Amino acid sequence: xxSTLVSKSERAYIQASLQATxxxxxxxxxxxxxxxxxxxxxxxxxxxxxxxxxxGKMPHEGGGGTEVLAATKLEVExxxxxxxxxxxxxxxxxxxxxxAYPHLSSNALDELQYDLTVILQQTIGxxxxxxxxxxxxxxxxxxxxxxxxxxxxxxxxVVDALFMAARAALWDTKVPRTRxxxxxxxxxxxxxxxxxxxxxxxxxxxxxxxxxxxxxxxVRTAADxxxxxxxxxxxxxxxxxxWPVCVTLNLLPPTHFLDATLPEEASVPLxxxxxxxxxTPNSANLQSMRLSGPGELDLNQIKAYIADGEKYARELFNxxxxxxxxxxxxxxxxxxxxxxxx
Amino acid sequence: xxxxxxxxxxxxxxxxxxxxxxxxxxxxxxxxxxGSPRKGRTARDIRPIFLKAGLMNQANGSAYIETEKTKIAxxxxxxxxxxxTVYNEKGRLNVEVxxxxxxxxxxxxxxxxAEDRSVAVQIQQALxxxxxxxxxxxxxxxxxxxxIENDGIEGCVAAGSVAASVALADAGIEMLGLVxxxxxxxxxxxxxxxxxxxxxxVASGSLVLAGMPALGTITSVWQTGLMSPDEAIQCMEACQxxxxxxxxxxxxxxxxxAQNT
Numbered sequence: 353x354x355s356t357l358v359s360k361s362e363r364a365y366i367q368a369s370l371q372a373t374x375x376x377x378x379x380x381x382x383x384x385x386x387x388x389x390x391x392x393x394x395x396x397x398x399x400x401x402x403x404x405x406x407x408g409k410m411p412h413e414g415g416g417g418t419e420v421l422a423a424t425k426l427e428v429e430x431x432x433x434x435x436x437x438x439x440x441x442x443x444x445x446x447x448x449x450x451x452a453y454p455h456l457s458s459n460a461l462d463e464l465q466y467d468l469t470v471i472l473q474q475t476i477g478x479x480x481x482x483x484x485x486x487x488x489x490x491x492x493x494x495x496x497x498x499x500x501x502x503x504x505x506x507x508x509x510v511v512d513a514l515f516m517a518a519r520a521a522l523w524d525t526k527v528p529r530t531r532x533x534x535x536x537x538x539x540x541x542x543x544x545x546x547x548x549x550x551x552x553x554x555x556x557x558x559x560x561x562x563x564x565x566x567x568x569x570x571v572r573t574a575a576d577x578x579x580x581x582x583x584x585x586x587x588x589x590x591x592x593x594x595w596p597v598c599v600t601l602n603l604l605p606p607t608h609f610l611d612a613t614l615p616e617e618a619s620v621p622l623x624x625x626x627x628x629x630x631x632t633p634n635s636a637n638l639q640s641m642r643l644s645g646p647g648e649l650d651l652n653q654i655k656a657y658i659a660d661g662e663k664y665a666r667e668l669f670n671x672x673x674x675x676x677x678x679x680x681x682x683x684x685x686x687x688x689x690x691x692x693x694x
Numbered sequence: 695x696x697x698x699x700x701x702x703x704x705x706x707x708x709x710x711x712x713x714x715x716x717x718x719x720x721x722x723x724x725x726x727x728x729g730s731p732r733k734g735r736t737a738r739d740i741r742p743i744f745l746k747a748g749l750m751n752q753a754n755g756s757a758y759i760e761t762e763k764t765k766i767a768x769x770x771x772x773x774x775x776x777x778x779t780v781y782n783e784k785g786r787l788n789v790e791v792x793x794x795x796x797x798x799x800x801x802x803x804x805x806x807x808a809e810d811r812s813v814a815v816q817i818q819q820a821l822x823x824x825x826x827x828x829x830x831x832x833x834x835x836x837x838x839x840x841x842i843e844n845d846g847i848e849g850c851v852a853a854g855s856v857a858a859s860v861a862l863a864d865a866g867i868e869m870l871g872l873v874x875x876x877x878x879x880x881x882x883x884x885x886x887x888x889x890x891x892x893x894x895x896v897a898s899g900s901l902v903l904a905g906m907p908a909l910g911t912i913t914s915v916w917q918t919g920l921m922s923p924d925e926a927i928q929c930m931e932a933c934q935x936x937x938x939x940x941x942x943x944x945x946x947x948x949x950x951x952a953q954n955t
Contacts, residue, residue, distance in 0.1 A: 466808055467815060470811075470812045475918065478919050479919075480898055629920070636922070636923065637920050637921065637922055638899075638921050638922065638923050638926050639920060641916070641926065642915070642917075643914055646822045646823055648823045648824075648909075649912050650911050651912060651927075651931065651934060654912065654930065662923060
């Protein structure tokens, strides 16, 4: 996406090495090797879910690499009078920190931000991936999930990093549990005035006919909600197995390679972004496919790329799953054990 | 308290007013049920295309495309000198898309919107490989696409690419081939070609494909939504076939324009 300046000879050099036998890359990786990916969840305590991802951090110098920070925040929206949609909605936004792209003007930065936002929003905001537990009160109030991703540094392959960080942040998201409540005008009896007060929140139990356990009627007439437990983080966001992973194939016919660094991206501008979701262990669904860059392909090539992309995406997905489960254990079980020992 | 609207000297209307609900509107809302066939056409039919080149005399090349409820006008200016001082050895293709405020069901603000840019990016991706930009150093080709009526964003992108390609040919800019584009949607188990806005909303996934039928290549694929890889490949094959038909329509429109002038 960004254009590092590469001279014609450098571009020819990189292309020739990639097409040589055996293929050679600047850092000695194979064509299908990814750089080291570092992931940490729960980095933003005020967010409902967050993750920080770094691809290609150099171990000795301690810096470099593509660094991306994703965080989700839930807001309450009114369906009737506000922008809310019954069932909740997801809005994604990507912002590029100017320190990551020092050579771009602010207009160019806005356009880059916008392009990356569109890719993320159209894939993750699609109704087929919509989680079920974003409703608070049906047809009245719902959650708006804001997924904000910030690119702190770009050293190539930023789209894959965006999707991985988004997936990790969504995996980590906890939706607060809510309970519907209803307002009642106080009865003109001594007991209610003493216990409830003038215009206080009152539960259905005030009416003697129906049982206090019968909350069916209340959901239909519920006007507002409350959090039963303030300190409870909530339940996990529904549908977390379905969040997709993206793999970017940089295309240099007849070969292709993954995880390009900046000079490689500038020398091989034609790329294909494939996003797969593996909801059930055996099925693979294509969530989005984009061809970008100057170049043309024919249908057979595209078929081959989709098949290869599925394989790579599955490996990436499995690795990410393992890491996310480890992170869950680290933050919950191990932290609790360490705390208990004190 | 409506302070701004309250006028002591006049009789004021009610503070809040709502649009009346017409009985006729509610009858027209026949919802499509999954499993039932497509309304109005078969699954693989695209909407009939009206395409005319050379409508705007001021522009170097122009085209107007109409497919049932999607109406798009395209004008090409160029090749002209690049405004930037940076030397570029290949020409630049600058695509700008504007949705008219009355083009969608809900009024759009006249200010350049975020959605305009995503359509422009897709059209540029479709045309980039086809135009011979290496013959036009230091130049820019400006393509201005105006959407007069919008019925489905995928249809807009496809029709916009077709109109832009015909306008480029009308302007006499050298290309490797005419670019045709088509959209498809997966609805239930079927593949519906050229979905309208309503159909796009019930679809589980959609795909826009642009390519050069004369060379048999593909320049742009844009797929969103849930689709299995096999369905996606079927969509692409169907789109390629439709693109060949659209190519014939484009060539006919250019021929008629050339014969008339």
